[in-house]
Amino acid sequence: MAVNKRFDAVVVGSGAGGAAAAWRLCEKGLHVLLLEAGPRFDPTRDYTLSQPDWERHRFPEPPGSQGKISIAPLDRLDPADADLRSWNRVVGTLVREETRQAMGPGYHHVQGVGGSTLHFVGESHRMHPDAMKLRSQHGVGCDWPIDYADLEPYYALCENLVGVAGPPDQGARWRSTSFPLPAHPLSPPAQRLVAAGRPLGMHWQPNSRAALSAAYDGRPACNYCGNCNRGCPIGDKGSADVTFIRKGLGSGRLTLKPASPVVRIRATASGRIDTLDYLEGKTIRRIETPILVLAAGAVQSPRLLLNSHGRHYRKGLANGSGQVGRNFMETLSWNSTGLVPGLAQSHVGLQSDAICWDFNAPDAIPGLIGGCRFNSSTQEIGFTGPIAYALRAISGFGKQLKDGVRASFGSALSVGAIAEFLPNEETFVELDPQKKDRLGIPLPRLHSHLSRQEIERLKFMASQSRRLLKEAGATELVEEFGAWDHFSATHVFGTCRMGNDSLASVVDPHCRSHEHSNLYITDASVFPSSGGGESPSLTIHALAVRAADAIASGTVLPPSRRGV
Ligand SMILES: Cc1cc2nc3c(=O)[nH]c(=O)nc-3n(C[C@H](O)[C@H](O)[C@H](O)COP(=O)(O)OP(=O)(O)OC[C@H]3O[C@@H](n4cnc5c(N)ncnc54)[C@H](O)[C@@H]3O)c2cc1C
Ligand code: SF4
Secondary structure (H helix, E strand, C coil), X not given: CCEECCCCEEEECCCHHHHHHHHHHHHCCCCEEEECCCCCCCHHHXXXXXXXXXXXXXXXXXXXXXXXXXXXXXXXXXXXXXXHCCEECCCEECCCCCECEEEXXXXXXXXXXXXXXXXXXXXXXXXXXXXXXXHHHHCCCCECCCCHHHHHHHHHHHHHHHCCEECCCCCCCCCCCCCCEECCXXXXXXXXXXXXXXXXXXXXXXXXXXXXXXXXXXXXCCCCCCCHHHCCCCCCCCCCHHHHHHHHHHCCCEEEECCCCEEEEEECCCCCEEEEEEEECCEEEEEECCXXXXXXXXXXXXXXXXXXXXXXXXXXXXXXXXXXXXXXXXXXXXEEEEECCCCCCCCCCCCCCEEECCCCCCCCCCCCCCXXXXXXXXXXXXXXXXXXXXXXXXXXXXXXXXXXXXXXXXXXXXXEEEECCCCCCCCEEEEEEEEECCCCCEEEEEECCCCHHHHHHHHHHHHHHXXXXXXXXXXXXXXXXXXXXXXXXXXXXCCCCECCCCCCCCECCCCEECCCCXXXXXXXXXXXXXXXXXXXXXXXXXXXXXXXXXXXXXXXXXXXXXXX
């Protein structure tokens, strides 16, 4: 097979981590090929909100935009914890089985140029510094081999590139510079949560958001349509396609190939990654990889490494430690919604515009290790139109239903919470022993187990959410759902853990494989811990740009491209 040799580096995957690494490498003068499995989306065509049934459309899923996965049987549900059941007023109990069930695909993601950031809400968070030191400070989980201070300049750089709007102060998350844009004004439901939190001693503040509070870098200001996770039609949300990839293409050094899934990575006996194979149309092409940056996400990156086993690497690439696929961490989330008589316009405004970090530090929840955060979630979970009220919050038929929806529309108030998920032995990603994709490659098989600590954290999140909604004036709850009976992950981490010890981790503190000196991994798979509910994309960007700097500092370029 002919081998193409044109590029200084090849990046696999164009999501939060791949896009940021590709941009930085181009900025440093390297010629980069970015291979993306999924299609390119067009915001004006694909994210329309003008059709009468707009509310029933979620993020679009054109052919090739979803990776297939399989999910191993999930935990039996202990009736003693049934207070955590998912339910709503119209349907009743949402999981009737005796075991935990996958909600939709289980792992919510997008294959496409921009990856899962196309679908994301756009929360833009730095890690709590102490959440990176769980083992040394609290005796659980795993320490990061780097500190918050190592990431801080990269956080600032990425916030500037993306255009993050945030408040002046975020407590433990100290900053060397202010956010590039001021925080967004709070929506009506967020204002109600802020007020309700005060008597309970909860401190809420504007959330830091990858959504523009003013026009920035050629992109328009947010119009507060509230549909960020349906895809932003005007391009102010800081998804990777309109930020890092746009900038990378502008450099003239980035070659982007959508619909080009990588199927195999090859390494020499001496450990060098020399080529990879990808699919273009119906043809498998081979390309040389002087540097390979793998950023296919915490589910697909381990799959690709494990499936690229061969004579010299029987357990898969980068897997001498046996840690590829291990330490998978999922999204431990909870959401409660109530109707608040007198509250109006709760469908209006930016998704997740307010946040409470009070319980985010690893020791902030009484009696538990591993924190959580609370956020305003009315728009995020879809109480933005009448259909959601009719299907989830108001029972009855005909005139009774119509009158009920009219009377209550705009009064739904939701609070969401996400928490630390500590790695455990029973939660991991492997190659499915039976199921394969159309190319004959085994699907990634996800195993998930909630330990007692996770369930107790969920109980805290549920009880605090209920207290808050009561204080906000909710006369009744209409819907609750969470991770106890649903496997429904939007933030996934681990599977190629970062560390100093090559026997216990996959990559070093600069995201470089312990075994293959020209292989870097720059997606959420390198996280040693999940954090106490922080949304991960900003940290993924920061890690990826930091890794790209390490690559560039060790790459000798021809004189014409030095010093760019
Ligand atoms: C509904 C939703 C809401 C979210 N909200 C937020 C939020 O508010 N804030 C936040 O920070 N995070 C949020 N997230 C999470 C965030 O989107 C992800 O954590 C982040 O995008 C992960 O980045 P990544 O680089 O690890 O992987 P991804 O962004 O998933 O990118 C991986 C890319 O690799 C590609 N790929 C996979 N396999 C191959 C292959 N074999 N060959 C070539 N390409 C391949 C994929 O197609 C994809 O484009 C949300 C996610 C979802 C689904
Ligand atoms: S609320 Fe703002 S960021 Fe979200 S989709 Fe609408 S315009 Fe885009």
